[in-house]
Amino acid sequence: MAAQGNAAPVIIKRKKVIAGGGHHGGAWKVAYADFVTAMMAFFMLMWLLNATTEKQRKGIADYFNPTIPVNRISGGGDGSFGGDSVLSEQTLAQNGTGASASVPTEEMQARGESGEKDSVAEAETLVEVEKALTARTGESMTMERLMRHVVTRVTDEGLVIELFDVEDQALFLPDSAMPDHVLTEIAGVLVEVLDLASNQVAVNGHVRSYPLPLIENPTWNLSAERAQVMRGLLEKAGLDAARVQRVTGFADRKTVTANPQAIRNNRIEVILLRKNR
Numbered sequence: 401m402a403a404q405g406n407a408a409p410v411i412i413k414r415k416k417v418i419a420g421g422g423h424h425g426g427a428w429k430v431a432y433a434d435f436v437t438a439m440m441a442f443f444m445l446m447w448l449l450n451a452t453t454e455k456q457r458k459g460i461a462d463y464f465n466p467t468i469p470v471n472r473i474s475g476g477g478d479g480s481f482g483g484d485s486v487l488s489e490q491t492l493a494q495n496g497t498g499a500s501a502s503v504p505t506e507e508m509q510a511r512g513e514s515g516e517k518d519s520v521a522e523a524e525t526l527v528e529v530e531k532a533l534t535a536r537t538g539e540s541m542t543m544e545r546l547m548r549h550v551v552t553r554v555t556d557e558g559l560v561i562e563l564f565d566v567e568d569q570a571l572f573l574p575d576s577a578m579p580d581h582v583l584t585e586i587a588g589v590l591v592e593v594l595d596l597a598s599n600q601v602a603v604n605g606h607v608r609s610y611p612l613p614l615i616e617n618p619t620w621n622l623s624a625e626r627a628q629v630m631r632g633l634l635e636k637a638g639l640d641a642a643r644v645q646r647v648t649g650f651a652d653r654k655t656v657t658a659n660p661q662a663i664r665n666n667r668i669e670v671i672l673l674r675k676n677r
Contacts, residue, residue, distance in 0.1 A: 522675060525597050526559040529672060532593045533561065545569075546586050558599065558674045561590060563630075564667035571668065575618075577625035579633060583668075587633035590670060594634075600645040600673045601634070603627045608665035609652040617651065624649025630668045645673060 448460065530552050537547040549571065551562045563586060565571055571583040594601065605627030607619050627647045635641050655665045 522599075523554075525599075526554055526672060526674075529593050529596050530554065530559055532596055533590075536589060536593075542585075543589075546582060546589060549582065549586060556674075557671060558602075559672040561670045561672070562667055563670070565663045567663070570663070570666065572626055572629075572666070575622070577622065577629050579629055583630070584633055587630070588637045591634055591637040591639045594639060594643075594670075594672060597672060599643075599675060601639065601643050602645050602669075602671040602673055603631045603634070603647045604669040604671065605630070605647075605649045606654060606665060606667045606669070607652055608663060609655070609660035611661055619651035620649060622649075623651050626668060630670065634670070 448457070452460070533550070533552060534547075536543050538544060548566060549563050549569070551564070553560050553562075563571060563583070569582060570580060571586075572579055605623035605625075607623045607626070609619070610617075624647075627649050631644055631647050635644070652660060652665065655662075656667070657664050
């Protein structure tokens with residue numbers, strides 16, 4: 401009995417065996433799959449940005465961000481006014497884009513559901529007027545002589561028709577607002593093409609800088625007088641006086657050449673304005 405009492409205790413160890421991927425298990429596979437998925441999405445995004453147009457990208461973005469319009473008006477409600485308020489633009493409720501302020505500017509006024517179509521139509525009108533004017537070049541030697549004074553460009557303001565001096569022919573007598581006969585003939589041509597649209601018209605006068613500093617700068621009065629003379633020639637040729645929105649003289653402040661004294665800076669701008677200007 402004593403021998404058994406001094407015997408060492410018997411310790412039985414049972415080892416737990418875990419079948420699978422060893423000490424780290426299979427978690428790395430999940431992480432790797434997430435990484436591969438993220439990289440695939442990243443490269444797909446890069447490909448879409450490079451292979452699609454801005455309009456297509458907007459369509460894709462709208463697909464993943466769907467909206468359900470309640471009503472095709474400026475407000476989102478569906479009450480008695482359909483989302484509009486009687487206070488919109490301090491008048492009766494108006495539908496369309498832009499009626500978002502109680503006192504909106506001209507640019508921010510409601511355009512109605514056809515506002516975008518109107519803008520496209522107006523842009524097409526400006527281009528048609530420009531084409532009608534440039535088509536005059538080559539009709540005859542006389543027209544060729546007149547059109548060398550004319551360049552056109554379409555801007556955010558409208559269709560700018562620029563009339564300028566050339567080396568051997570000025571539009572006005574030197575240092576005066578007395579028009580040369582060539583400007584009178586050009587005015588008649590302009591009125592014919594301006595009548596293709598009903599937009600308002602602006603006239604800007606520009607002159608070149610004088611070579612020496614003067615006590616009184618004559619460019620302000622000269623540019624304004626020439627602009628007024630051009631307005632008079634247009635109206636005399638048949639332009640409706642009500643269409644003239646403004647007449648401005650810019651002196652020698654906006655030159656178009658590196659040399660401010662160049663005769664190319666003597667010019668008149670007749671602008672067929674966009675309707676929101």
